[in-house]
Amino acid sequence: MHNVVTVFRREMASYFATPVAYVFIVIFLALNGVMTFYVGNFFERNQADLAAFFSFHPWLYLFLIPALSMRLWAEERRTGTIELSMTLPLTAGQLVIGKFLAAWAFTGIALALTFPIWLTVNYLGDPDNGAILAAYLGSLLMAGGFLAVGSFVSALTKNQVIAFVIAATLCFFLVAMGSTIVLTVLGELASGNVADFLRSLSVMNHFSDISKGVVDFRDAVYFAALICLFLFLNVVAIDRLKAA
Amino acid sequence: MIEIDHISKTFGPITAVDDVSFNVAKGEVLGFLGPNGAGKSTTMKMITGFLPPSSGTARVAGFDVRRDPIAVKRRVGYLPEGAPMWPDMTAEAFLAFIARVRGFGGADAETRIATAIRRTQLADVLQQPIETLSKGFKRRLGLAQALLHDPEVLILDEPTDGLDPNQKHEVRELIRSMAGTKAIIISTHILEEVEAVCSRAIIIAAGRIVADETPAGLAARSRRHNGVLLATRTPDKVRAVLKSLPDVAEVTSEGDGRLFAGAKNGASIITQVSTALREADAEIEQITVEQGRLDEVFREITTRQPAHA
Numbered sequence: 001m002h003n004v005v006t007v008f009r010r011e012m013a014s015y016f017a018t019p020v021a022y023v024f025i026v027i028f029l030a031l032n033g034v035m036t037f038y039v040g041n042f043f044e045r046n047q048a049d050l051a052a053f054f055s056f057h058p059w060l061y062l063f064l065i066p067a068l069s070m071r072l073w074a075e076e077r078r079t080g081t082i083e084l085s086m087t088l089p090l091t092a093g094q095l096v097i098g099k100f101l102a103a104w105a106f107t108g109i110a111l112a113l114t115f116p117i118w119l120t121v122n123y124l125g126d127p128d129n130g131a132i133l134a135a136y137l138g139s140l141l142m143a144g145g146f147l148a149v150g151s152f153v154s155a156l157t158k159n160q161v162i163a164f165v166i167a168a169t170l171c172f173f174l175v176a177m178g179s180t181i182v183l184t185v186l187g188e189l190a191s192g193n194v195a196d197f198l199r200s201l202s203v204m205n206h207f208s209d210i211s212k213g214v215v216d217f218r219d220a221v222y223f224a225a226l227i228c229l230f231l232f233l234n235v236v237a238i239d240r241l242k243a244a
Numbered sequence: 245m246i247e248i249d250h251i252s253k254t255f256g257p258i259t260a261v262d263d264v265s266f267n268v269a270k271g272e273v274l275g276f277l278g279p280n281g282a283g284k285s286t287t288m289k290m291i292t293g294f295l296p297p298s299s300g301t302a303r304v305a306g307f308d309v310r311r312d313p314i315a316v317k318r319r320v321g322y323l324p325e326g327a328p329m330w331p332d333m334t335a336e337a338f339l340a341f342i343a344r345v346r347g348f349g350g351a352d353a354e355t356r357i358a359t360a361i362r363r364t365q366l367a368d369v370l371q372q373p374i375e376t377l378s379k380g381f382k383r384r385l386g387l388a389q390a391l392l393h394d395p396e397v398l399i400l401d402e403p404t405d406g407l408d409p410n411q412k413h414e415v416r417e418l419i420r421s422m423a424g425t426k427a428i429i430i431s432t433h434i435l436e437e438v439e440a441v442c443s444r445a446i447i448i449a450a451g452r453i454v455a456d457e458t459p460a461g462l463a464a465r466s467r468r469h470n471g472v473l474l475a476t477r478t479p480d481k482v483r484a485v486l487k488s489l490p491d492v493a494e495v496t497s498e499g500d501g502r503l504f505a506g507a508k509n510g511a512s513i514i515t516q517v518s519t520a521l522r523e524a525d526a527e528i529e530q531i532t533v534e535q536g537r538l539d540e541v542f543r544e545i546t547t548r549q550p551a552h553a
């Protein structure tokens with residue numbers, strides 16, 4: 001635990017030692033604003049909730065999260081600092097979790113900085129703040145799932161561009177897996193039970209309720225399982241590929 | 245303290261390290277030599293638990309690196325080749341991080357960091373991000389990192405690479421001062437360094453140990469060992485005298501009126517040579533006995549070995 005905290009602090013400091021943090025936060029906030037107000041017609045909907053805001057998060061995270069996660073391991077492998085990390089008395093698990101939690105907490109900070117929009121709905125109307133809080137938590141969970149995927153992919157390569165492209169593609173599949181488009185493309189392959197199965201595994205399926213403020217236990221379990229699975233794969237990948 | 249037990253490493257078709265075994269005891273400073281690509285760094289990476297061996301294992305203070313890697317990593321200070329470090333951290337933040345990872349906190353951490361900084365003379369660059377440090381300062385920071393927890397075992401991959409002559413001297417002094425209480429392995433391409441700090445030298449070529457001796461013992465393998473180097477204004481006369489001596493194997497001219505007399509089977513020939521020259525009334529301006537040259541032995545040993553598949 002002490003070691004996870006130590007890794008976490010080092011990683012967190014490194015976000016703010018470089019322009020990464022500021023660029024990410026500014027873009028994240030700007031895109032959120034554009035999506036919510038222009039694309040999502042926040043005002044025209046005339047409803048005191050943040051559904052317009054949250055419904056875009058899967059698509060936003062789709063490329064913003066891989067942009068954040070691509071460097072996690074690929075950079076360590078390219079610059080060779082992984083050799084230092086892995087010869088200090090730290091386990092692969094501590095490193096993976098420490099790095100993941102730092103990236104996740106950082107995403108949490110970016111998400112928390114969208115609070116003006118929450119202030120806005122409260123000023124304009126009388127929203128269900130419990131539902132909004134639940135949706136924020138759901139959004140954070142989804143970000144965690146994407147980050148775990150991205151962190152794993154980043155461990156597979158030394159090249160950050162490759163890490164970004166593959167992670168974004170995987171995240172796209174996770175989001176769109178249950179959608180009509182993908183199911184149509186898969187055609188016969190994904191009919192009946194398979195289609196149901198894919199839909200039940202898709203992020204959209206689990207996030208749509210959350211974005212309305214309903215956090216089902218199963219949805220939380222889904223994201224937690226996604227995170228655990230990919231972090232586990234991440235540890236395996238690091239142990240096997242660190243020196244390749 | 246360090247036991248290497250039939251360790252091998254293959255990368256696909258390449259055999260980087262081939263059945264290497266040796267022990268290093270406390271108090272020893274082992275110079276690890278070999279041509280580029282011989283497998284020095286790969287061996288060190290296996291001892292420090294970064295690379296899993298393909299076969300065999302290494303033990304540090306009795307702990308097997310395959311079964312108990314964390315116990316090994318706690319006891320080892322390691323400077324990886326090229327001293328990789330996170331470029332955006334400052335030198336000070338980096339050492340603070342290492343101290344925390346090594347389990348030191350509060351005043352204890354501060355004293356240890358201060359000691360490491362003093363020993364590697366880093367005080368002037370503490371606030372600089374690592375990416376802006378010059379090569380030599382980076383190497384010194386890597387060294388400070390390896391020394392911070394005062395480990396029983398030090399494994400340093402080319403610790404003086406990129407250092408200026410003063411710093412090379414300082415680092416050698418530092419290694420010498422720690423030698424009594426630790427088991428140390430350093431890899432280097434600088435052979436004078438081996439003579440200056442190592443109590444023992446292992447040469448590997450193409451992944452195999454080809455020599456394991458004291459630096460003096462290695463030098464004694466040289467063609468020049470116990471040979472006599474002379475400077476004279478009458479080289480022809482001196483050459484004739486030298487050639488007549490029974491224990492002189494060969495006489496070669498080294499330019500500038502200097503002659504070298506090689507010793508047969510490394511025997512001591514200085515008495516014989518000086519007596520003969522005095523009797524012949526030869527004019528000698530300078531005379532020295534050679535110990536042998538490590539670079540020559542190194543070349544001889546590492547090129548003689550046929551490359552193996």
Ligand SMILES: Nc1ncnc2c1ncn2[C@@H]1O[C@H](COP(=O)(O)OP(=O)(O)OP(=O)(O)O)[C@@H](O)[C@H]1O
Nearest residue numbers: 243244255258260279280281282283284285286287
């Ligand atoms: N990750 C790797 N994949 C494939 N081959 C490797 C890998 N690492 C090392 N090698 C090969 O193993 C051999 C030994 O390399 P190593 O780095 O141990 O040499 P070295 O003795 O440290 O050389 P140098 O003096 O240049 O530092 C080389 O042939 C190298 O190409």
Ligand SMILES: [Mg+2]
Nearest residue numbers: 284285286325
């Ligand atoms: Mg090397």
